[in-house]
Amino acid sequence: MNILHITKKYPDALGGDSVVVSNLEKQQWKNGHKVSILTSNCDEIKPKSRLYKFGLKDKPAALDNITPRRLLSLGHLFFKSFQVIRRERPDIIHTHSIDMAFAASIAARIYRVPMVHTFHIVTFHDEKQSWLRRKTELLFKRGANPKVVTAPDQADVDHLIDAGVKNAQLLPNGIDLKFWHDTDTVHNEVVTFIAAGRLEEQKGFEYLIKAAKILKNSTSKPFKVLIAGSGSLQQELGILMMDLDVTDRVELVGRRSTKELRKLYSSSDVAVIPSLYESTPLTLLEAWAVKLPVISTPVGILQGNTQHKNDVKLVPVQDEKALARAMRELLEKKDKRDKLAKRGHEAVQQYAWSEIYKTAEAMYEGVLAEKPTQVAAAEPKADMVAAPAQQAPVDNKQVNERNLMLGMTAISLGLLGTAGMLSGTINAFATLPLAVLVPGLLLRLGAFRELAGKALAATLSIASALGILLITVESLLANWLLPVFGVDDPLRAAYLVPLHMLLTLVLLGIYLQKYGNVAKETVYRLHISFMQTVRFVVPLLLPLLAAAGAFRQNNGFGNEITLIALAAMAIMAIWFVAKPTILNPVWLLFNIALGLLLSTSLRSWFVSGFDIAQEFQVFNLALQNHHWDLNAIPGNAYNACLSLTTLPAALAEFSGITAEYIFKYFYQIVFALTAVVIYLLGRRFADTRGAFLVGLFYVAQAQFIGTMPAIVRQQIGLLFFALIVYLLIEKGKLTKANAWLMGLLGAGIVVSHYSTTYVAIFILAATAAVLWALRIKPISRRLPAFNPMISAVTVSVLAVMLIAMSFLWYSVINASSSNVKNTLSRSWQALIHFEGFTYDKNGTRTQLLLGGSRESTPPENVYKYKEGMSIPEDIKPTRAETLPVKNEAATWVADRLRDFLSVVVKVLLPVSPLILLLVRRTRTEVADLAFLGVGSLATFVAFFALPALSQSYNIERVLQQALVILSITGLWAMWVILPRRKMLNTTLTCAFVLLFFVLSPGTGLANQIIGGTTPRMNLNSLGEEYQKYYVSEGEVRSAQFLRDNCQREQIWADRYATLRVTAYAGAPYDSIESDILKMDTGCLMLDRANVEDNLYYAHYKGLNVRYTIPDAAFNRHNLIYSNSSAQIYQR
């Protein structure tokens, strides 16, 4: 047992409680327990191991009074107790002073450590005590609320029970008989009375001195009174002795050590205890132990109808005459002295520590038996499939899985059914998440119960993906089947909600039918401790702060809150890395990922970003028509992505959330789960810290923060892809559940996003090729070390299945695969004619990737554009804004550091799969992942080097997909090649990722503080990104005017105004002319950058062009609309 004593005094600070605690501690150590002490800050208390001091320095005598110093010390104890409990992890806390018990009780409750309190003095029944003291003592007792309260004598126990303390027990003070027996009695000619204790009023020495005076006057027999101890009354007692002229008889011998006290006792004849009040005085037991007769006031075990009334000579309290009479009797009658000494010595046997200790031990065990197991309470539940009920302790804070699912389903259906009447906030935070999660969980627990990944985070991630997939399928079925029955607008809440409710109920029925009994026996603890609440709430602040920061910036305020959010992410990440037990890594990572995504996605009250404009257009088409039309925009690949059409339309219908916020808010939550899946994947190979670093590295990428919220169709697909990789790298034989789930998720990728599908096919096919190659005998003979657990057949089947499904979906059903055919054909031609492999000749792509700086549009592009397009106007290049450098040196250092990290990433990531395959100490599972890494690498190289591929698909997004695998292989490879000293290795890896997080242009944190970089839209309301992607209300209104007034006319807008026109005027992206200076007829929309900054953007042969034009450029056009940030010209 691990026991923490919290005591006011501890040897060598004088006091009964000090001795009791010290003796109890000795016995507990002797019996194999671990004991730690938390005590006051006195010089007298010597430091030793497991002894902690709290508060301001104080004198032992002052500790019994409530002084300002003492109050401050108690305040410190409040905090100190957290630290000590956290460090010592006691099973039980035994307090010995009620004010201290109160101060430490909060920490004890938070850490769920039961508390036992011993009242060494009970005063609240004693009317001689001040009213304040008595009330305060009771109040402290109620506040501390210990499990058991003890007092050292029965009378005090009775007082406690009378005062309403029902859990009071007797725990007598004890004595080490062996120590006190080990002495030789010395007989004096002069009878000596000994009294020991602190020289405080409570001890009643004043009455002893007065009694000595009376005795001196009433007997001729010589006697002596020795008073051992020190205290605040030392001087007063000395004066009293002089005043009463008893200095020849009474001597203050000062403070004595225990051994000296034993010697003093043995050379004395009678012990006197004149205390006014106290619990069982230790001096009584000590005197008895050394066979001294005792004269005492009725305190402690001598109170009331005591069993010891014949073992001592009792005298009333504060009665010097009675005391003098008793002293005289014993002075004169040696036989009486001997008789009392003998009886006392017999009586003391029952107070031997060896006996008292057993009582204390039984009490501790009784308290611990009531307490729920600490591990179960403190640790978050990791497994969704918990232990059967009969193995778990009976507890009414438990709920079985069946009831939990029934409850969740009921709540979800209730919310869905009444969503129309509920506020947007409730729908956003409860209705929608539950509508996705509940059927997903029912599927996960009903259809895929045997799945290996049972961690809660894995269960929730898979359930969310399944929920998304289910809604996609049901909305597609509604869209296709309901028109057969004459319903023209199937994507309406009136049809979708009942259908979703019905499907959820069907899934519930299947789940109950299949696993009802098992689920009934699977129990979860519902109790959530305070610390778990803190662990939950603290990371949750990150997305809330990020959202608040984005909102404030949207409303024209500064970026302080966003910066605080980013700094908080960095601090929490560092905090976690330094102390991995403090926060839940999955929850922290999810919130960091979500915070980063929201900081970008929530900028602007409208859809902001690039492809998202077209995505929003097809979403709006499905939402407003309440029907997804395959031919709404013929050949448009976006319209073929269900993650952009039926899925968001259904989600919007379920919840009534504004269309924009389905993308800006809900999709970001779903996508943030990808970081969780990467953590879970990393956890297969690394500890929590390593897996967290992998996840952090993934989310700190510039394209994760800046690009992904602007391309929402890939977000859903990437979650499915990450889960497929997670299921693929599963130990042991492929299970049916895994295979089916991978198939479903594969279908999910296909219908969600075409490019994610194609990249997945590339990765899987390349991996399969490597795996098959290793099966060829000449190769396998030469490379015997490679014995992959990952099955070439599984990977191949998965790749083939994706190819078949994508062909079916994009070619046969949607007829939107012409781009793919062209791209593949061009790539093939390039390959066979050796045209390809243009590895980033001018370096601009490399700069964009892997943590490089985001270069603004180069000015020289303007001249190429002007010449190439024969632009008639006098257009001029212009440089993009950078944040002002606040400190040259700091900027220089940050830039160099970032360059260094960038080089490390660029070199390490691509070769990491090869490193892992070639270094022998790599574990098999990592090697398996390395095979997928080789596939990712091959895909990445193909997209990077083949112009036909790289022009068709953004390389950054290929990288983000490949990073699902490469971020793990990269960090693992770093671990492998670093020096094999664990501490150094860990420190370097941690430092690398944390520096990457802070310095990466993705977060933009460091450069926001020191300046010298391109402004980022998530952090600034200026700069190129802001001009291009931040959509203002004025621009939206302008686009809507365009939609209403320029139908069937040619629309003109520059490259980024086009995004506004696409999203809010509904004009097909490809139909908009962006070389606006060539406008001859039609309508031209100028956006905020055009109007406010006279800045225009174009795209010419893969080059970004940024230019200014003369004021009079549109002077020959009619200006038919204007607001403060947009204009529409007509010609």
Added chain:
Amino acid sequence: MVVKFIMAQLDPQASSRSFSPQRIFRLALATLVAFAAVFLLALVMPSIERHLDKWGLLPRHEQLTELYIPNAKNLPASYTPGEEHTVLFEIRNLEGEAQTYNYIITARKESGGVVMELDKGSIRVDSNQTRDVQLSATLHDLGKRIYVQVELSNGQKVGYWLGHETK
């Protein structure tokens, strides 16, 4: 019965315990506290919203004014000197409060230089409302092409070109 049922749900061991008035009181108190909390929340919600808005944490509309020519497709293409020409424009006030807009309507030659003031005035538009202004002015001969412009005092403009038409 209902209370007993609810209590049984709250505490699975309730059925084995006595049906004490103390427990009913606790349940009633908890319900009361819950209602009081909701009531208080409803009371303080406007104040919370006010503060959130003050701190910029709630979506705000941009303050803007839309100035436009309605039915722009059917704008006249030409003018006849000496004849009345009708100018029609609309203002939508999205500034968040009622505004009075001063406007000036001018006509100028294509080459610039000569500017003819056709009209000026002011118009009050309530918040979130649209008002149109229609007026007629006689246009002098200013050349082959003239530009008719409406300008508000905040600098916003709309305008269109008219070709010369002889009778």
